[in-house]
Structure formats: C-alpha cells, structure tokens
Amino acid sequence: MLQLSTTIALAALALAAALCIVRMIRGGSLPDRVLALDSLLVIIVMGLAVLAARTRQSLYLDIMVVASLLGFTGTTLVSGFIERRGAR
Amino acid sequence: MIEALASILILAGSTLTLIAAIGLQRFRDVFARMHVATKPASLGMALTLIGAVIAMAGFGHTTKLILVILFQFLTAPISAHLIGRATFRAGTEMDPETNFDELASRVGPRPRRSA
Numbered sequence: 001m002l003q004l005s006t007t008i009a010l011a012a013l014a015l016a017a018a019l020c021i022v023r024m025i026r027g028g029s030l031p032d033r034v035l036a037l038d039s040l041l042v043i044i045v046m047g048l049a050v051l052a053a054r055t056r057q058s059l060y061l062d063i064m065v066v067a068s069l070l071g072f073t074g075t076t077l078v079s080g081f082i083e084r085r086g087a088r
Numbered sequence: 089m090i091e092a093l094a095s096i097l098i099l100a101g102s103t104l105t106l107i108a109a110i111g112l113q114r115f116r117d118v119f120a121r122m123h124v125a126t127k128p129a130s131l132g133m134a135l136t137l138i139g140a141v142i143a144m145a146g147f148g149h150t151t152k153l154i155l156v157i158l159f160q161f162l163t164a165p166i167s168a169h170l171i172g173r174a175t176f177r178a179g180t181e182m183d184p185e186t187n188f189d190e191l192a193s194r195v196g197p198r199p200r201r202s203a
Contacts, residue, residue: 002143005095009102009136016102016109023112023121031118031175038167039112039125043105045156046128046136050098053143061152068156068163075167083174 006054013047034078041071090142097139104132117183118175122168129164133157 017040024036045067052060104127111124134157141153182189 001091002095005099009098012102012106016106019109019113029118029175029180031171031178031180032121034171035118035122035125036112038171039108039129042129042133042160042164043109045160046101046105046133049137049140049153049156050102052149053094053098053140056144058144058146058149058152061149061156064156065152065159068159072159072163072167076170079167079170079174082171082178086178 002054006050009050010047010054013043013050017043017047030082031079034075034082038071038075041067041074045071094139094143097135097142101128101132101134101136101139104128104135108132116185118180119172119182122172122175126164126168129168130161133160133164 020036020040020043024033024040027033045064048060048064048067052058052064108124108128112121115121115124137153137157141150144150144153176191
C-alpha cells in the first residue's frame with residue numbers, strides 16, 4: 001500500500017521538478033527563475049519526505065532540515081539582489 | 089489503516105505540487121506564477137510531511153518532521169513576499185491580460201523596464 005502510493009507520489013514529484021526546471025531554463029525574467037528554484041527546493045524536500053516514509057530511514061530527515069534552511073537563505077539573498085539591481 | 093491514511097496524505101500533497109508545477113508553465117506573468125507557486129510550499133509540504141509523520145512512527149522522526157513543517161510555515165510567506173516585493177519594485181512588466189495593479193495608485197509610477 002505505502003510502496004505503491006509512494007511510487008506514484010515520487011513520479012508526480014519528478015514530473016513537477018522537471019516542469020520547474022523547464023521554467024527555470026525558459027525564464028522570462030530573473031524573478032521567474034528564482035521562483036522556479038524556490039519551488040524546486042520545496043519539491044526536493046517533499047521528495048525526501050516521501051523517500052523517508054518509503055524506506056523508513058531517518059538519514060533523509062536531517063537532509064530535509066538543511067535543504068529547507070538553504071532554500072530560504074538563497075531566496076532571500078537573490079530577492080535582495082533583484083531589488084537592488086533590477087530584474088534582468 | 090495507518091498506512092492508508094499516510095498514503096492518502098502523501099498522494100494529496102504530491103498531486104497539489106504537480107498541479108502547481110503545471111500552473112508554473114501555463115500562467116502568464118511572474119505575479120500569476122507566484123500566486124500558483126506558493127501554494128504547495130505550505131499546504132502541499134504540510135500534507136506530505138504529515139503523511140510521512142504518520143508513516144514513520146517514532147519520537148525523533150516526528151520531532152524533525154514537525155520542525156521542518158514549522159520552519160516552512162514561518163519562511164514560505166516571507167520568501168514569497170520578498171520575491172513579490174523585489175519583482176514589483178524592480179519594475180517587471182505585467183502581462184497585458186493581468187491588468188490588476190492594486191498598488192499602482194498607492195506607490196505612484198514605478199520604473200518600467202522590459203521583463
């Protein structure tokens with residue numbers, strides 16, 4: 001039961017990550033890329049949670065804490081950069 | 089029974105994220121994309137992580153997962169607000185079909201740059 005549902009969830013998350021990467025490459029403007037990177041990190045953390053629920057290994061949980069911290073830091077830094085330099 | 093509940097929560101969270109990623113492709117400008125991209129950052133993540141909490145019993149695991157949920161609920165609105173503010177103040181063009189600039193009457197004309 002949990003095996004099947006985590007497989008489907010991982011497939012959906014992989015598709016979502018691929019769509020985020022497409023948006024990051026196509027861009028449009030710099031904030032688009034930052035937004036895509038932010039949601040990509042959210043998807044990565046969710047994928048780690050699904051993997052942790054599937055394998056029941058607690059190693060993934062530590063990586064999740066670090067990844068969510070890093071995502072917030074990066075988004076904050078780049079948004080300050082955009083505000084000073086303009087969205088090119 | 090517990091596994092079924094965890095499965096439903098995990099599937100709901102990942103489906104929401106997939107829908108948001110599709111919206112990231114289909115919406116027209118940065119502000120509309122921001123509207124769709126910040127939903128799974130809190131609700132989808134909370135659903136998936138609560139599913140993981142139910143699937144992995146144990147005090148240490150639950151504590152770490154709840155910590156991630158709390159941190160995400162604290163930081164997701166802040167980072168979305170920061171991106172939106174920076175984008176608006178940098179003068180990114182809105183799509184002509186959006187045409188819904190509530191702040192324009194309050195902050196005056198802002199520098200118009202091409203996106």
